[in-house]
Amino acid sequence: MNKRKRILVTGGAGFIGSHLCEMLLKQGHDVLCLDNFFTGSKDNVIHLMDDHRFEVIRHDITREIFLEVDEIYNLACPASPVHYQYNPIKTVKTNVMGAINMLGMAKRVKAKVLQASTSEVYGDPQQHPQPEDYWGNVNPVGRRSCYDEGKRCAETLFMDYHTQNGVVIKILRIFNTYGPRMQPDDGRVVSNFIIQALQNKDITIYGDGSQTRSFQYVDDLLLGMTGFMGTPDDITGPLNMGNAHEFSIKELAEMVIDMTNSRSQITYMPLPENDPVQRRPDTAYARELLDWQAQVPLREGLVPTIAYFENLLRR
Ligand code: NAD
Ligand code: UDP
DSSP states (O other): OOOOOEEEEETTTSHHHHHHHHHHHHTTOEEEEEEOOSSOOGGGTGGGTTOTTEEEEEOOTTSOOOOOOSEEEEOOSOOSHHHHTTSHHHHHHHHHHHHHHHHHHHHHHTOEEEEEEEGGGGBSOSSSSBOTTOOOBOOTTSTTHHHHHHHHHHHHHHHHHHHHHOOOEEEEEEOOEEOTTOOTTSOOHHHHHHHHHHTTOOEEEETTSOOEEOOEEHHHHHHHHHHHHTSOTTOOOOEEESOSOOEEHHHHHHHHHHHTTOOOOEEEEOOOTTOOSOOOBOOHHHHHHHOOOOOOOHHHHHHHHHHHHHHHHHO
16 A cells, blocks of 8 residues: 555546546545536546545636645646637646646645646657657647647746756656546547447548547556656656557547447548647657556457446436
8 A cells, every 4th residue: 555645636527637536545545636627527526525535626727726735646727629729828827827836836845746748749740659859840829739838838847847946746748548537528539439429420530530649548547647656756757658559540430430330421521720640659768667558459448438428328
């Protein structure tokens, strides 16, 4: 059993955050789930509410807050393009002001702080797969910039608080992650395709479907994320975390149709602006540092994910 700690999870009522809260409670820690419920939901954490070691705080991380904790996982930020483009200025504020507030708290109480960064810091990458020392290819003035540049600036702030103030930081670059509790309306490819397939509606492929992504099941991410938090204080990252198997979007569509026995047809729609052509993590550093690699194959992780959406549609 790990030493009992008090751990803050910002964005704790979201898809990844709710799974993280659950895992940390199982490990015996006290968990503070902070969320403004923009894209998260109480439904995601309702099953944890009876646990006296679990607290929910309704708060927006763009505003300061004073808490006493040992560790902070900073996940608060809308993650799907539909949601982060809804109010792009707010997305930048959440990333930048939120990072400053969480880093200030970490500095004050000497907490370790992990930043949920993203493969989007690589933009539309010109190097493939993407290692951590690749600086990326990001449009600073496009539709995705509020998220990409917001996350890049947050990484800068994390590194500067580390070098200037000695804050113990962990920068984790998360690649596309899926699993139960993704929101049905978030427009991301896995949730969209599953819902369309379950309803026998057209599967909407943007572009010709040859663009690629690497899909990581949420359980794999959580093991790596908590493992990274436990590394010695001088290990800062950035560290990539994602599944090393790459699929085209068309392959994903065909797999989902097959697994749901759907009558859906594929329909092709225009590709959104600055949509990355290919994306796959170089995970050599995660293997070396944590002896970690994603274990759950896409076809396996889709089973509980499809079951989750089936259940949701039945309600
Ligand atoms: P999500 O939208 O389900 O969760 C984000 C949570 O943050 C939500 O509960 C939302 O209400 C909350 N939130 C948003 N703005 C906030 C604010 N200003 N103050 C307080 N709470 C706020 O998304 P997710 O997929 O669970 O992503 C979690 C984190 O992981 C995000 O930071 C995201 O950028 C990062 N990430 C996710 C993926 C992925 O594939 N899911 C990939 C890379 C990085
Ligand atoms: N996509 C698609 N159909 C959809 C939703 C997304 O073809 O209904 C494509 C999208 O254009 C992108 C890929 O799937 O190329 C992954 O999109 P998502 O929004 O899930 O994540 P991101 O682009 O941030 O990796």
